[in-house]
Amino acid sequence: MKKEISRKFCVAPMMGYTTPYARKLYRILSKNSFLFSEMIATKSLIYSKNRENIIDNDFNNPVALQVGGSEIDELKKASEIAIDYNYDEINLNVGCPSKAVQKGSFGACLMKDKILVRNCIEALQNERIEATLKCRLGLGRKLNYEFFEEFIDEISKTGIKIIYVHARNAILSGISPQANRTIPPLNYDFVKRIKNKFSKITFILNGGIDNLDKARSLLEEFEGVMVGRLIKNNPFILKDVDNKIFKETTRLIDETVINNYFEYIRPKLGIESIFRLLSPLLHIFFSVPHGKIYKTKINDYMKDQKINLIEDLLMKFINEKNLT
Template structure:
């Protein structure tokens, strides 16, 4: 199979054309992660990086239409640029949900065609839709007709017995023709029969090269690669071949990684010199949510990995994980935990 007259199997560095601002929008993304990337997590991540594109947890289109909408898709404008990830397969329902999300002020509507859990398989959305590219294309077209926002698709390279070469390229061709504004590809197959969702995150082998070749096939569409990326150095390597990277567990388990995103990948100053500055800036958010009745642990759980590798990190995690659970716990618990990792005293922090 040739791509634009070239052999896609031949090793080569993709020569990317000068990117428009739209392409740069996806240069570094934090993956949507169920039970992790809630609004409290995203508020912390935004303090660590101004430029990272953030994503919500996946929310079913039906839930957006019939559930507690403000609780499910409400967010603080400070989190932007922010995409909402929808799960679903019924075009009219997706279009209506996309309109509702657009009304809330999101910057992007993303369709989940990558989640391998049994729950989404039963609901006819997620990775099983890799077998239904025409239906996905209908959904994309319906959302594009409903909203003026970018509509993107996050998918796998195939599922179960599918041949990735045929599955991915055929799927991508259909959704791009339907108007998809960007493709985000988790560079692994999903085994819906035989592997748990957890195992599907790491057991199927990564195939970055097929995503590189997908970019060659679609030079005018942003292509973002996801899967197995844990360092800024690794993201730089992938950015030689595609337009963007999406980092998942590494960004959550080691959120200080995000401090390097703006200077290393965008050539802009970091938001803060270190994690301590970001934490101080997060305190007003914590106080405001505490006043609304949000438990401290619901917010500080996203900070547990912030000082990984630093002396005292284990004590920081232990104190925060245990003491934030107490009834009435406030920001003093966070300050006590910071003492274990050598936080600057208040006088230094004020300078």
């Protein structure tokens, strides 16, 4: 049975960041945010020996497993795996523009073939898990609402209930994946129009939401928002989400968050790379002013696997900058 889950505030899937470890930290900081895994290629999901480390869930629900793929049998298996690992949702990535992903015939290039995407969603659908889609507005430098509407119209035939829209086009050649998150212009209006047209589908708005006040005001028009880089750069933003977005009384979040997180990752040292274990916390050194001096020290400690010193340094930084 599928549970009724709020997707009012979602943390976007981000490769290299929304690892099982990051999700543990995010969940300590916010009880209600809806979380995503990184995109995982269906082949890795099915065949990788490292699968446990990639998709471990550890009851950080509500959470979606995002997959990249377009082979029907693999997608069916991916859905079963997501159920086995207690995910609430399986999501198909139709937004990643990278060359490697295009070569594997998945990601944003699938927007060229709406029938194939429809078949992919049907393959993921299973009565025990919600199958959803994350897509862009279209492809190339020109925005074209009719293209977007025809695409969604085809997908709507699957009975899909939730679609996340990164509200800009993907440009498949000539610019990097990173530039594909800034150069194609955002257009929230297309998402507004599409949600009015397809009232049975919940559209979650993504792209350029760079503070919680903006998220809150967009929630007056949209049923849900999805936020990526804001959280990547400073996960401590999440400590205000339950209060500001879900109107719950504020829980006390203090430096024990860091202790809890380090308790969780310490036994994983040696099994998982120290960078992956620390990556959810490292970006704050870039995003908070004057953090770079700390970053250099942390890098040295990481090389020598000095986890206790890293914890002390992080604690000092977080207290100094009043992040909790």
